[in-house]
Amino acid sequence: MLFISSVDCLLFCHPKELTAIARETKFIQRERKLDMNTFLHLLFDQPGAVAGCSLTHLCAKLAKRNRTLSKQALDKRFNKNAVQFLEQIFLRLFDSQFQMAFSKLPIATTHPFRSMRILDGSSIKLPDALHTMFPGTTGGGVKCQLEFDYLTGKFYYVELQPGKAGDSPSGLSRLESVQKDDLLLQDLGYFKCDLFRKIEKKEAFYVSRARADTMFYVNSSHPRYHKNGELMKKYAHIRLYLEEEVQTMKPGESKEFPRVYIGKHERMPARLVIYRMTAEEQKRQEFRIKRRKQTKPGIIKQKVKDLSSLSLYVTNLPTDIPASEICTLYRYRWQIELLFKSWKSDLGVAPHRNMKLERWMCHLYAELIIFLLSVLLTYQVRHYFWREKQLILSERIAIREVSERVWKLVQARASPKWKELMDELLHILASNGRKNVRGSGPISWLT
Template sequence: MNRLTTLFPSTMLEDHAEEHGVVEREGKLQIPALVWAFVFGFATGESRTLAGFRRSYNSTADETLTAGGFYHRLTPRLADFLCDLVEQRLDEVAVPHTISDEFDRFRDIIAADGTILRLHEFLADEFQPRKGEQGGARLHLLHNVTDQTIEQFSITDEKAHDSNGFDTGPWLRDRLVLFDQAYFKYRRFALIDENGGYFVSRLKDNANPVITGEFREWRGRAIPLEGKQIQDVAEDLHREIIDVEIEAEFQRRLYEGTRSLDTKQFRVVGVRDEDADDYHLYITNLPREELLPRDIATIYRCRWEVELLFRELKSRYELDEFDTTKKHVVEILVYAALLTLLVSRELLDLVSEYAADEAVFPPERWAATFRSHAQLILHELSQHLGYTPPPLIDRMAEDAQKIHQERPILQERLATATQQEIAN
């Protein structure tokens, strides 16, 4: 429990919540209990409804909150507070390296990707979908494959392109970024290179740059590639690999009302897929002297890690199922899910320290283990924090009652309306 309370000290949570205007210091709401209720309530699955989060809070804190009292505290300020917690703790949570030693030349390997979260149709104005009436949010993540944690995150509407969630800059130095085709832009690749970073991306089908040189000489009647466009010749080749230099033309950013054209040389490699009888083509700035084409293909498979992360969020924590019509509640739930991931990774780091050196913890198996123990962890954490929740029988009686005594439940209202219709 000390590991968790060091990650999120109660005093820090209380002070930070007060700074964000989430709660007054003398208020009834107990912020540490609320944060941990969201973290472990998300993990348990059953508690992923708002009512379930309230039950998690009431089983942790000293004083229970009514349904109205709990929902009243789900505000935009709470969303900002949880977002800030995620940002503050991103750099502090990591697990041991899972990448081969041959990739130690990179400071980190980063996988960029985004996923769609389907929302209520009433949120279509707040989170515009690409098509249809149902609202859609897009969660963008930069997943640090080396440390198994989240580097950056953002939430946009579904219409926003994946690539809008990626900013270039000095932070890229000595880092390798893996992109899917949604992030494909020659200008982006040039900026990564100019900031001292590295990248690998699948080559888009409609990208057809000119080959300016080959990195390998072929004996016999090999087809010369220089001066030809890569997509035009790839289907006519039968060699196992392609390794060429290409020239990409792109526009620089708008400056004083004009965009200047520029060119840059990159490397394109292809590894033949015998089953599909074609090539997997990758564009990169990694030097051939250090990494051969098959090495590039192997590195790119690390991008699967971010796919596993999204699958964990959706399958284990049901992140793509939102039953709310309020934008800030969507944000609260997304930030709570990211906090859950951070706490999960922190506990994985702790378990790794205690386990044998040869122990391996597959991400999805660890996620299932964490979820199955979440309620027990929350109970022990409550005791560690010194909370004394009300007796279980009192909490059960409160949860089972009607929310408002004077308001009949839905079945009673339906029965009354049906009887009146028959009478008329």
């Protein structure tokens, strides 16, 4: 099984490399009571333990490994050097994945995309004591910007920022790694004409939700010209009123405008697809709007409420890709929400108690490392199960099972025990990991 050997090469760093990183970051424990391997075991043996357990509980865990340490001594080990040590491990792993070839999940699309990159941000509530370093909209908070490839599970972009930071700058920052024939799926937070132009310049594609208050224009059927024959810009386009379009559409119907111009002044050309939701979909959308009003500051515009039954998609995909396929492609964006849900709920990244900044940062980078390795291995296992057994594997179940075994897999690498652990994992997933697919959806596009 090739996917096993490929991820085995990535799993964590070689012991010599870990020692080198520890020296570079000056993370060298002078006392034998808490050497590097014991410290890593404490972080990775149980996801979320560093933030979820008290210092007394963590000391008890060390005692089981014949390491006696007081609460105060353990608390001192969570320092800036420890944070830098874990940060460098994550960055080395993040860079290593780009050098490796992973199997791609087969998706039956009209165009053979090189990757299907999904970008989104998710906020984590922090104790008020950390508000100074990571200010959120209310109290302390940190936001993780993440872009991953749905076809392979690779992470293309990761950024940690204060909880109150906007999404738009990250949408531009991550464009450095975009290549030809990449497909970028993103939500309203990254809706920006400059970003779309730069994606097109790289010969890549995008599908993005559009705001309900966006001004769209189409070519005028009766343009006016100057006496010299030059087109009058003022009369070249006419406004497209979505309120009128929704009246002509049936629930569940899609309508396409092959060429529209976005913005009153920018007039950026794009392709617009309008989808009118079914009664059930609209009900869920109205619930999201109501929830957003309760959780986020600001006033929701009346136009947003009036057009709540419409989903607006702008794209630069070629016209040979039908409008219905564009709507379905965008539904894959939800996959990153599943990843964030796994990270928060199953891996326990959200802190449970007050703690100093360095301890929480150690916890965060440890969870990022576990998260990266778990997603990479999960997506390779998903490909294996579909190819060999025609079984659609649940991402959440797989990520949870993999994350609980990451440290054991690290310890067993390059030994016969590795194969035993992988066989055990595959057996559990084959028995209990099937995805519960309700009705038709994007997952049915698997070839």
